[in-house]
Amino acid sequence: MPVKQQPDWNKYANxxxxxxxxxxGLLNDxxxxxxxxxxxxxxxxxxxxxxxxxxxxxxxxxxxVIFFFAYNWAQMGKFQKFALIELSIVSCIVASFxxxxxxxxxxxxxLSASVLCGVLLAVYGQIYQTGADSFELFRGWAFLIFGxxxxxxxxxxxxxxxxxxxxxxxxxxxxxxxxxxxxDYEWLCLAIGIINSSALAxxxxxxxxxxxxxxSKWLQPILLITILVSLSIPCIDLIINSYDSYDxxxxxxxxxxxxxxxxTSAGYLYYRNNKRRMTPIALxxxxxxxxxxxxxxxxxxxNNHGNAGTALLFAFxxxxxxxxxxxFLKKVNIAMTAKxxxxxx
Amino acid sequence: MNNKTITIKELLAHPQVLEHINKSEIEQIHYECxxxxxxxxxxLYIKILSGVGAWFSAFFLIxxxxxxxxxxxxxxxxxxxxxxxxxxxxxxxxSKATFLDQLALALAIAGNxxxxxxxxxxxxxxxxxxxxxxxxxxxxxxYPLYANAVYxxxxxxxxxxxxxxxxxxxxxxxxxxxxxxxxxxxLSLLTINKKIPAKFNPLLYSAATMLxxxxxxLNFSQIxxxxxxxxxxxxxxxxxxxxxxxxxxxxxxxxxxHLREPWLITAIGTSALLGAFTTPGIPTAIALLVLGYNYNDxxxxxxxxxxxxxxxxxxxxxxxxxxxxxxxxxAGSGLILLxxxxxxxxxxxxxxxxx
Numbered sequence: 001m002p003v004k005q006q007p008d009w010n011k012y013a014n015x016x017x018x019x020x021x022x023x024x025g026l027l028n029d030x031x032x033x034x035x036x037x038x039x040x041x042x043x044x045x046x047x048x049x050x051x052x053x054x055x056x057x058x059x060x061x062x063x064x065v066i067f068f069f070a071y072n073w074a075q076m077g078k079f080q081k082f083a084l085i086e087l088s089i090v091s092c093i094v095a096s097f098x099x100x101x102x103x104x105x106x107x108x109x110x111l112s113a114s115v116l117c118g119v120l121l122a123v124y125g126q127i128y129q130t131g132a133d134s135f136e137l138f139r140g141w142a143f144l145i146f147g148x149x150x151x152x153x154x155x156x157x158x159x160x161x162x163x164x165x166x167x168x169x170x171x172x173x174x175x176x177x178x179x180x181x182x183x184d185y186e187w188l189c190l191a192i193g194i195i196n197s198s199a200l201a202x203x204x205x206x207x208x209x210x211x212x213x214x215x216s217k218w219l220q221p222i223l224l225i226t227i228l229v230s231l232s233i234p235c236i237d238l239i240i241n242s243y244d245s246y247d248x249x250x251x252x253x254x255x256x257x258x259x260x261x262x263x264t265s266a267g268y269l270y271y272r273n274n275k276r277r278m279t280p281i282a283l284x285x286x287x288x289x290x291x292x293x294x295x296x297x298x299x300x301x302x303n304n305h306g307n308a309g310t311a312l313l314f315a316f317x318x319x320x321x322x323x324x325x326x327x328f329l330k331k332v333n334i335a336m337t338a339k340x341x342x343x344x345x
Numbered sequence: 346m347n348n349k350t351i352t353i354k355e356l357l358a359h360p361q362v363l364e365h366i367n368k369s370e371i372e373q374i375h376y377e378c379x380x381x382x383x384x385x386x387x388x389l390y391i392k393i394l395s396g397v398g399a400w401f402s403a404f405f406l407i408x409x410x411x412x413x414x415x416x417x418x419x420x421x422x423x424x425x426x427x428x429x430x431x432x433x434x435x436x437x438x439x440s441k442a443t444f445l446d447q448l449a450l451a452l453a454i455a456g457n458x459x460x461x462x463x464x465x466x467x468x469x470x471x472x473x474x475x476x477x478x479x480x481x482x483x484x485x486x487x488y489p490l491y492a493n494a495v496y497x498x499x500x501x502x503x504x505x506x507x508x509x510x511x512x513x514x515x516x517x518x519x520x521x522x523x524x525x526x527x528x529x530x531x532l533s534l535l536t537i538n539k540k541i542p543a544k545f546n547p548l549l550y551s552a553a554t555m556l557x558x559x560x561x562x563l564n565f566s567q568i569x570x571x572x573x574x575x576x577x578x579x580x581x582x583x584x585x586x587x588x589x590x591x592x593x594x595x596x597x598x599x600x601x602x603h604l605r606e607p608w609l610i611t612a613i614g615t616s617a618l619l620g621a622f623t624t625p626g627i628p629t630a631i632a633l634l635v636l637g638y639n640y641n642d643x644x645x646x647x648x649x650x651x652x653x654x655x656x657x658x659x660x661x662x663x664x665x666x667x668x669x670x671x672x673x674x675x676a677g678s679g680l681i682l683l684x685x686x687x688x689x690x691x692x693x694x695x696x697x698x699x700x
Contacts, residue, residue, distance in 0.1 A: 013356045014641065015640065019640060022540070023541075025540075026373060027374065028366065028370065031370070034362045035356055035357070035362045042695040057679045061680060063675045066672075067668055071669040286390070286394055315403075315406045318451075319399075319444065319451055320444065322394060323444035323447040326391055
């Protein structure tokens with residue numbers, strides 16, 4: 001059932017609402033075109049296209065630079081290579097200084113310099129082959145660009161930094177932890193969970209302090225999904241292997257499962273009562289549904305594989321769990337919308 | 346870049362709008378706003394949750410049928426599939442309760458799978474055309490009868506997938522261009538027509554998913570590690586999607602009367618160049634990006650942001666040149682885009698609009 005939302009007469013108009021009014025026959029064609037031109041004038045289109053050209057253009061140039069050094073030019077001396085990259089890094093930073101770090105082009109230049117730092121480290125590894133593990137490159141890279149990440153006030157650069165840190169941690173586990181089973185995979189999940197939870201907490205703090213550069217919404221669901229996935233894997237492992245006498249889960253699996261319960265409950269309460277944001281609540285609810293269904297499925301199908309009745313019952317249980325989650329989310333949405341309106345008044 | 350901050354009331358009172366709308370229309374909009382009759386669809390997360398849940402419950406429903414020996418011959422499977430469909434339509438029409446809605450969706454998905462994949466033993470001379478025809482019939486019959494956005498989105502995608510398999514297995518490779526032409530036509534009809542009823546929105550998203558996905562398949566089939574013999578000139582599809590992109594730009598600009606506008610010439614020229622020298626997926630992803638921005642539609646924008654990097658990577662990957670040359674091409678194309686941006690800022694920037 002569609003959720004009823006009242007488009008308040010005095011609320012801000014937007015393109016979606018205009019389309020809805022037009023589609024419902026409440027707004028005629030000419031009025032729709034005129035109204036849309038006011039909401040989305042040519043200058044808005046121009047600035048959108050401009051940003052797009054900048055982002056794609058810079059991405060292509062950086063990809064070209066990475067490919068250029070990946071080719072490992074034999075004719076090029078090592079000092080020439082270093083000089084070229086270092087000169088590019090310095091040029092990006094100087095240009096960003098003159099352009100202004102508050103401009104998108106200035107921020108993009110800092111991002112380019114940060115990517116080039118990674119290229120510099122890769123070329124260093126190419127020239128002086130020390131046999132070091134590749135996680136060290138990511139560790140050094142994250143360390144080197146951290147200052148720029150702080151001053152840039154650019155969500156995309158924070159995201160790049162988090163990708164580098166996460167990749168470094170995963171590579172560390174693959175290259176140091178996993179061989180010889182020195183470190184259980186649960187510790188990797190915990191580390192990923194902690195890193196991304198800290199980033200999410202910082203992001204929320206930044207929003208509270210009204211940092212304008214953090215208002216874009218795309219980073220939050222990515223961080224939350226990463227946290228939920230990393231903490232859910234040991235939980236699912238615990239459910240699936242808890243009956244198994246040969247492959248009993250270790251104690252860290254229990255602790256992480258407890259952390260998952262605490263983190264999701266705290267997250268739900270925070271986003272429900274404090275922030276009133278639906279996307280995180282929906283993600284947490286979906287996560288609960290998956291864990292609950294895994295638990296029910298394990299109980300039902302344990303020693304009961306080929307039973308037709310069990311399959312039918314489980315199909316209905318899935319419908320009930322998902323239906324319940326949907327009803328719950330709709331109710332929460334309505335309650336939060338009402339609460340927000342009350343506060344607005 | 347974002348919508349201007351103006352209320353609905355102020356917008357309708359704006360002189361440019363006011364000259365096209367009379368007082369009674371404004372009162373009607375006001376009245377409808379007060380009555381709360383304007384309903385928004387379920388949010389995307391509910392659709393995803395409901396779709397994934399129904400998919401898994403459909404799997405266990407089919408598993409139940411298999412374990413209970415109900416599918417021991419294809420006639421039974423067909424009959425059960427039809428019963429599932431009828432039940433889904435009946436439940437959906439009889440009740441709007443969430444649980445029943447979810448049950449109906451699971452039954453519809455299970456019914457669709459049974460009808461398309463389980464009947465195949467009936468025919469001695471098996472042909473991939475049969476599931477195509479069945480799915481076409483299912484889409485034509487069920488789409489108007491069963492008003493569920495998730496099913497309406499998934500069913501046409503399955504049809505396109507089956508057609509693609511049929512072409513790969515049994516038809517000359519160039520037939521794929523007919524599929525791409527049909528998907529392009531569908532997408533253009535659904536996006537360019539101003540007043541398409543809301544029930545076609547899922548079909549629009551299907552078309553917006555199917556077209557780049559088919560182009561991606563076409564791209565993959567042309568690179569060397571594709572094992573099936575499936576070679577066809579990619580340019581035919583390039584012409585089709587480039588024509589669509591150019592038409593879309595002209596349409597969004599307000600018609601052919603704006604053809605002399607320098608920015609429109611730039612947009613058309615860029616599309617033509619991209620169509621001529623790159624893969625057809627790139628102008629398609631750009632068209633989706635433009636559509637997403639025009640409709641302020643997150644799904645269309647999301648699809649564009651998903652497919653654009655994939656097509657870019659695939660294009661540069663499949664260039665038959667060495668890494669060094671490729672790096673020059675990549676950096677060169679990036680520099681061209683940055684130069685276009687610089688020139689556009691200097692010569693084409695429109696004046697700031699004021700409300």
